[in-house]
Amino acid sequence: MLEKNYILGTNLHIYSDRDKFSFGIDAILLSSFCKVKTKDIVLEIGGGTGIISLRVFDLYSPSKIHCVEIQKDNFEILLKNIKSNNLEQRIHPLNKDINDCYDIFEENSLDVIVTNPPYFKYGCGIENENENKLISRYEKYLKLEDIFKFSKSKLKELGKLFMVNRPQRLVDLFYYGRKYRIEPKRIVPVLSRREEKPQFVLVEFVKNAGEFFTYEKPLIIYEDGGYRKEIIDLYDGK
Numbered sequence: 001m002l003e004k005n006y007i008l009g010t011n012l013h014i015y016s017d018r019d020k021f022s023f024g025i026d027a028i029l030l031s032s033f034c035k036v037k038t039k040d041i042v043l044e045i046g047g048g049t050g051i052i053s054l055r056v057f058d059l060y061s062p063s064k065i066h067c068v069e070i071q072k073d074n075f076e077i078l079l080k081n082i083k084s085n086n087l088e089q090r091i092h093p094l095n096k097d098i099n100d101c102y103d104i105f106e107e108n109s110l111d112v113i114v115t116n117p118p119y120f121k122y123g124c125g126i127e128n129e130n131e132n133k134l135i136s137r138y139e140k141y142l143k144l145e146d147i148f149k150f151s152k153s154k155l156k157e158l159g160k161l162f163m164v165n166r167p168q169r170l171v172d173l174f175y176y177g178r179k180y181r182i183e184p185k186r187i188v189p190v191l192s193r194r195e196e197k198p199q200f201v202l203v204e205f206v207k208n209a210g211e212f213f214t215y216e217k218p219l220i221i222y223e224d225g226g227y228r229k230e231i232i233d234l235y236d237g238k
Helices: 025-033 053-059 072-084 133-139 144-154 168-181 229-237
Strands: 002-006 013-017 041-045 064-068 091-094 110-115 155-165 181-190 198-208
Touching: 002 025, 013 072, 025 053, 025 155, 025 181, 025 198, 025 229, 041 053, 041 144, 053 064, 072 091, 110 144, 144 155, 144 168, 144 198, 155 168, 155 181, 168 181, 168 198, 181 229
Parallel strands: 041 064, 041 110, 064 091, 110 155
Antiparallel strands: 002 013, 155 198, 181 198
């Protein structure tokens, strides 16, 4: 059953299905982390029901957003979310595997790619019985290397790739970044609480950039039983 919620920090709303994979704080943090310019052409890979594309549009108003989502059930909700927010002319959905999109986008045509990909390798760990959640969480179809290979082909020179992932995948992220010349430039670790290990990492990559890298201060979500002011500001779109 679909539920309608307003997207914090925006004037938009989103429909989601509680019984299927929905968005979490990682999507909110990524959409705030990926600084986008008004002239930019943006591609979201693995858009789900559209939370990141919708929030990126409202925060930065880029000229165009393409949103690729492979799962038909997610895609149908994505279409509903785009239409109900009157964004048919600004967000362009594609129900495809990203590996089948090479002929759709010209070489060196994208300014920004943003993605919240499946975190876990397929066949490793406990796989969720729900097919929708399994595809969203495990690399059954979308693999990290697919993202970097596509980014190398379609990003403009010095175009940016923004990603959220788990710290356990950092070696893979940096390996594929170097392999495809999508250079890691900065990282923000995300901790639930100050004394805990990072839960997520936000990483910015730049195509054909130099090798200077910045490790930024951690982003801590909770303190004294509630959200820290920094997180509240992000939710408010500041």
